[in-house]
Amino acid sequence: MSFERGRLADPTYYADNRMPAHSDHRWFASEGEAATGVSGFERNLNGLWKFHYAKNPDATIEGFESPDYDCSGWDDIPVPSHIQLQGYDRPQYTNVQYPWDGHENLEIGDVPTRFNPVGSYATTFTLDEPLADGERLSISFKGAESAIAVWLNGSYIGYGCDSFTPSEFDLTDALVVGENKLAAQVFKWSAASWLEDQDFYRFSGIFRDVVLYRRPATHLEDVDVRAELSEDLGEAVVTLGYRLEGEGSVAARLEGVGDLTAGEDGVLSITVTDPHLWSGEDPHLYRLVIEVRDAAGEVTEVVPERVGIRRFGIEDGVLKINGQRIVFKGVNRHEFGLNGRVMDRETTESDLKLIKAAGINSVRTSHYPNNSFFYELCDEYGVYVIDEMNLETHGLWDRIRQFGRPIEEAVPGDRPEWKPALLDRAASMYERDKNHASIVMWSCGNESFGGSTLLEVSNWFRARDSRPVHYEGVDWDPRYPATTDVVSRMYTPAAEIETFLKENRDKPFILCEYAHAMGNSFGAVDKYLDLAERDPLFQGGFIWDFSDQAIALTDRHGKKFFGYGGDCGEAPHDGEFCGNGILFADHTPTPRMQEVAYLYQGFGTDITADSVTITNKMLFTSTAEYDCVVTLARESVVLAESTLETDVAPGETVSYPLPLALPEAPGEYTVDVSYRLRKATRWGSAGQEVGWEQAVMEVPGAERVAPGAAPELINGIHNIGVRGDHFIALFSRIFGGLQSYRFGMTSDGGRELLKAVPTPNFWHAPTSNEKGWRSFFEDGDWLLASRYANLVPGENPTITTHDDSVEVTYHYALPTRPESRCDLSYRVFGDGRIDVTETLTPGAGLADLPEFGVLFTIDADYSHLRWYGEGPDECYVDRRGGARVGVYDADVADLLTPYLMPQEAGSRTGVRWAEVTNGKGAGLRFSAPSGMEFSALPWSPFEIENAAHHVDLPPIQNTFIRPALARRGVGGDDSWGARTHPEFLIPAEGQLVFQFSFIGLR
Template sequence: MLKIDKNWEDPNLLHVNREAPRAYYIPYADASAAAANKRGRSPYYRTLNGTWKFQYHASVKRVEDGFYQEGVDVTGWDDLLVPSCWQVNGYDQLHYTNVNYPIPCDPPFVPDDNPVGLYVRDFQVSDKWDDKEKYIVFEGVNSCFYLWINGAYVGYSQGSRIPAEFNVTPYLRGGSNRIAVLVLKWCDGTYLEDQDLWRFSGIFRDVYLLAREKTHVRDTFIRQELAADFSKADLNCELETSGRCEVRLELKNASGETVASSGAVIDGKGAVKLTLDNPKLWNAEQPNLYQLYVHSGEEVLRFSVGFRRVEIADGVFRINGQAIKLKGVNRHDSHPELGQTIPVNHMIKDLNLMKQHNVNTIRTSHYPNDPRFLELCNEYGFYVIDEADLECHGLIRTGVEGAFHVLSANTDWEAAFVDRAIRMVERDKNQPCVVIWSMGNESGYHVNHMAMAKWTRERDNSRMVHYEGAAEKYKGHPDTDCLDMDSRMYATVQEMEEHALNPDKVKPLFQCEYSHAMGNGPGDLKDYWDVIYKYPKLMGGCVWEWNDHGIKTHTPEGKPFFAYGGDFGDKPNDGNFCIDGLVSPDRKPHIGLLELKKVIAPVRLEAEDLSKGLIRLTNLYDFRDLTHAALYWKVEQAGRLVEQGHIWQLDAAPHGSQIIAVPYAEPTGEEETYLTISIRMKEETRWSGIGHELTFEQFELSPAAASEQAALQVDAPPVLASTSGGRLAIDGFDFRHVFDLQDGTFVQLSKHNVQMLAAPAQFNIWRAPMDNDRRIKQQWIEAGYDRASMKVYRCEWSQPSADTVEITVDFSLGGYIRLPLLHGQALWRIDGTGEVSLRVDVKVREDLLFLPRFGLQLIMPRGTEEVEYFGFGPHESYIDKRQSAKKGRYLLSVDEMFQNYIMPQENGARYGTEWAILSNEQGMGLKFTSSSGDFSFNAEHFTPHDLTAAEHDYELERLKRKETIVQLDYRNSGVGSHSCGPELAPQYQLNDKEFTFELSITPIFKEDE
């Protein structure tokens, strides 16, 4: 039986023999190697990443004592790559849960059957290190671990996502050595690490050795003071040494030139001051970095320095004196195959995508990220909210009143709370990208959080302190003076505006989470940013969240898919709630990311005087002018390019405007004409190429002439109407339509004997619930929306003229048990050209919730694969999710109309459509228009009920139909972000109790048009 102290159930025992936290750095032998920032090039660095021997046990009780001894034979153990997570390597249980603790909630106790991983590795230590102090650093181990070297116990640590460092000089020898690590899945720290994620375990970040001089610089805190006008900067470099050291500091600019230097002899603690005139300031738009080299003996430490001032003045968040809007995302460490082990190239992929989509802020939800990620943020230019590894969300599910605050109010846990702030701040205190410290997430609020914030403010007063949990103040303890901003999650647009207008609210408001990007969403971004831009007191916010957390796996048949909670038999689980990002697990942008890019774009384009070609261009950058960008324009009529050009010189200052004269000709003809303006990069960056589009805008120069539609109605040939077997046949020159008088609908539309319906047409109100419909879905089902069918009360036809047949149908839609949902009267009109016109007047039951949609559903025959339309595109668009779509003429396939989501749901609608043609590849099909205005349509190989029934996208392969299902909607309710955010805004709900929908359906052969 294993003989170790049971440290994992004592909240006051956070480590044994662990070194005090310090700033992140790697010692190098010279400045050039330090500048290259390649750790492997340092003679004082030795990675322990690689293959380790590994043994997994379902319970720590099954571990035999002595496994860590030098002579133990581990050749029969498994091989496991370090860093990695057990669960994605076939060990233990893959488990996703959001709020609920996956163990009984009994802090500080955890299950006795506590899974454990044993790691053993033999490695070499160079004789050149004999006279060095030697340290081992674990950047991340979940959740706690014990360490032995050469059979001797070294120490213990917990706190999964913050580094643990041990002095291992007494234990190492030259030549061969053996390291053994015991990692436990659960510890008392698990109660502080209840984040919304897959529960991974193991040594999941880098492990390495450092060799140091006997007396060396142990820690550096680079404090800066900027003159009021930023004309001068003082660097006060506080140094901690392990003994008496002669230290020399050099500050170099981006060109490698030394711009300041100084030195001192430090014995224990001391400071060196550097002064620089006219420093280039750092910000997310212009991430100007200097490099500080700290020379001591044979070692050189390098730190990036970004001169910036972070403050709140007059209730406004400012950087370098400028009011800033934080255009952010929440980012978890998540890889579809590696779990929480994140390679540097994967980090870079994320940052490139963020930059390309105008994101300037990252909240490290909900723990500090790998320190190399922050170094990249320094270089790319991102504002970072660095968040402590702290979340106690599961306490709210205990059923006990006030339980959410039980740990934050219990001073027995104060050391554990504060330890997580200390280790984060000390590690990252020199990272210029960090502008806000966050005291964790969803952990109640009480004295322990106040202690965290108090320590943080005393240690570093150069940044702001944030904690959203204080928005729900604990009775009797409303003290939030230790926090610099009011923080909210998923506040409505109205609530944000109320904060901005309330004179008693003296702090700025930060939405640390808003606009939940789950599935087909979010759909409320523009509404938020209209109000954020309007009020200086609103700082901005971070969309929840950056990426879907799907785990790449395979069906029994070998088909790959992204799994979510419950797919591995995990209980309790929160299903697909982890599939809630702006990008897929493999980093393919969702349409929601395109929406965000457009809404937070750094340039605003407005019509000044279109008759003169004048466009107002407003620079929303905070620090840079627009000389790096160019304006491209084009004019299109009915989707056809008429003329184009570009304007190379833009010079609007930050927050300034300029009027641009676009030299297009005055539109002629009667076709709808649009001007499209595109702002693009004219220089290459590390994240974009020349021509990358920052934003665009469209302006209607002239609408289509009304006479164009009227011209189609003249000289119609006569039609012949006849009835047989309850059906009405309407025969014309080149068409035959058949209407079922009993069922009140068309069952055949044809031209030149080409059949264009594969099933009777029907009215439809159901859509496959989006993730953002999840809170209202059950109410829709209870009301019968999903099973609504048509009842025909009256169906009559007449032929008022030789070239016209009219059919009137009185009907209702309803499902079993419930009263009819709506009543309507449909007037169908067929003329001699074969065109079918529909006017339907609808009255919805007054007490009903808003409808998902209302429209006409057609099922067109196999081979109907070509979609041509004039409307918003080329991707999906909805009434509240269309900022990133451009009005134009598009030619797509039915498959290209489909927008895949890991959880199948309503997708692929095209809002604002003026006309659409669904046809076979020879152009034989149906054209749809509406005299009452734009309409929304979908075309895909699935019915709404097909998508409703599927739980994973791989299931769609067997559900895919040969026919094409076309949905032609009066309106499709908006997207919103109600999966976690506020209810869908009223203006985006189909809540009309009376409305009229008009639609024209014309069989066509496109080549003859």
């Protein structure tokens, strides 16, 4: 038997001499060893291997696998790793495009020949003594992309090409006592690569663990643990099916319950009365201890398994967990971090702690099976999982959907040559993962159109398991609706889902992807959660996606940054489309997490001046399990705090008296209701907040203090001066605006607070979503209006004197098509306060505005922002549910959120006042009692727009302040055409007026 390299392009050549898939259980020599978690039957081969890189199979070294071939002069490479992150080849990010598209003219299934990198690996391990009679030794490559061939001591062992499930091979017959040479070749592209067109970076290499397994002569090869619940959930039958290699027997006990007994069919089982059910809220796991004995009665193995007793399925037409309708508050999760798809247990566990803390209850493994430890941790932490098969043929589907090719070209479609590989991938995932309670649905893959092959895959799952089957592609190819047990769609607006469900009520509806979190986005997501509460058939969705996929790079000046498509010199690529996580690439939260946690919380709260009404959105947990703390504050100064004892049953609503009374003193107050962990969990500490709501209440009667005597007017030739005791404002007739504002008069004339004339501003750097619908084509008028406003001849400026103030107004013509007009009026009072009124009269038929405000430029020394408004994180008009009114501080240099590509970011909504100051507290204070949007950044919108990466932004010279009546909402239904919802736009209709004030601080 030898490796047939010429069959790399054969879709039916998906495995050769690979061992059958089996459960991911571990076996130990004794219960004592099992308690340590370290098995003497396992040897991890991770570490430095010898490595040779070839650009294609023809450039590889023949015979390298032989023990006689000396590989000691080769490079070292860490295993696991991607070769592209170790200095070979290059990372390539593509979404839909096949990575070779345009480079070679390939028929479907063919493999690139000019450039198909091959990594040749070699390492050694020592066998101290011969295996005992009947023992076997295998090697498992947990993940190798995309195809791997294996040799031991020069003998060909086998081949496998499902990148994301184990390729395990029996080494026994090629073993020698002493040193053994293990060799492998990993091919970047194989016929199977046509099935792996996921939206991700294209890597290759051995990227998951490599483990040697010793099997005793009597060995438990496979374990199948099931728990069947009675209708009333009061009783469960736990069964143990298994496959035993060699002669012997199997016994098992469920700790705390008893021993399993064999039925007539040989299956071991036990009845559990009043079982402690597993759920996302209470992930209780029973411990099942399986003991294997050989024919002589000697214990050969002890296998510990954890059993979650739960029922999940479609009942009464909806998806239910333990009899209760579930709403998936989910996220899609690529396995991706700073080392690409090389993930460790510690990072994964950290991710799950963030997931639980944010109220996320479910994960879809987009779009391939994850490491086994991911499912183990989901069992422990309580996360519902849609386990997705390694399948995506998006590039071929696009030929049908976008370019009108016949459906016969779909892969796998109805093509028989692809069916064996698909069924093998289904089996590899299912057999490995079947015992995990966290897995509630099987998914046939992603974005691969439809066809009879996928129907057969779906039926294969059903023939073996009761869990529902998911596949979204039926929405595009409805010929085989039975492929999926749920209606699954992507990025459908909430209003369209509601319309669909008025006439289609035969299956539950989920969004396997929604709220495309690319760049500054995630707007109006509350509409989906509201719909899930109104219509029982809509059962939530999965945010796209968990973390940015990006590569840590260093630019030519030594500055570190996260790169995206094209930054590694690759083509084709899909640019920044890999930057759509609710976490950044280093797995720290983005500002969107503030909104995720708010929308996904398990509490609904309504606060009035005399009551708190609580709706418990959880399925199994009373609110009595949490501390409920009510806080009264004024501008973040806590005036009173009280703990409210609550006991709201799941699904119920109860009102309680507000335990605090509003003061009589006039002013604005906040009442916060905070739900906190009463005791520590695996993912959170005692006192950690898990839900909240806030109400802002006004006690009327506050009066504005009069500014005192009117300032002096100095009507000069070129400048209009307005002077008070502590300030002077200088308005230029030449430069068309407020040229100077000095506050805190000194012998040298006082501190200048402006570096440029404030200008009307209607522009911000386009967000990723705005670029997706090509906003710039419509918004260009407003960019010109912001950059090139012109004074109206003969009208500027106009001066009006009042009893208490002087008002200077500039009249601008804006170069829109048709022309627009804008007036900017400054009313200066004796204490130095300036009330600004901006009035826009847009030309007829213009597009809505990106924003409507004023742009101030001051020195970069004024770098500290303190504001009273919504925060603490960035928020926008359609993404402000998770923001709370308070007083917050930040450094201006930190306020441009580091999305992969610079764009509009860092704004805050509902700002009553904001101060931008230097280290001595001098600066400017802006105020708008009715609230405004406020931005303070080190770069102008135009500088931000011009930068491809944050390291490309110019050195900080200024602070740019943008008080605004409004900014366009960020949107987020998708990032390739979905616009901001109409209620979050700034229509260019009628007359728009924005009023705010500013004053110097000294």
